[in-house]
Amino acid sequence: MRRAGLVGVPRVRPWSWQAFLLGFVVVAASAALQGACVALGAKLYFAAFLPSLFALGVVAGAPAALFAALLTIPVVWWAFMPPFFEFTPLSSANADSINLFCLLSLLLIGLADLCRATVTINRSGGLKSSGESTATNSQ
16 A cells, blocks of 8 residues: 655755745745735735745745744735835734734644654654554453
């Protein structure tokens, strides 16, 4: 039986320069997608960034995804929060949006790291059984 995995998805070592470059590219691509969404009338500041952070976390690891999340905050603050293309003091609603993004991105990066670890365990042959199950009574 063949194991399920991320077939055809290249994996990048977590602390390599390629992982951080991929994080930068993902933020740039998400910003372009977010710009298109804003042009169509969307008001959600971080909508395009959250799914890409999860995908980046699975492909390149948690450090690159955390770098991308930290890079996302000033990009969104500068480009998508009114007044556009300038840094101004944050309103309470904008600060709450950034705080919620930080919480959601940490949860998604953690989930992506667990998915990445699970794929690694499955590729290496799965968990090895010790012979006895902890759910059964040996008496």
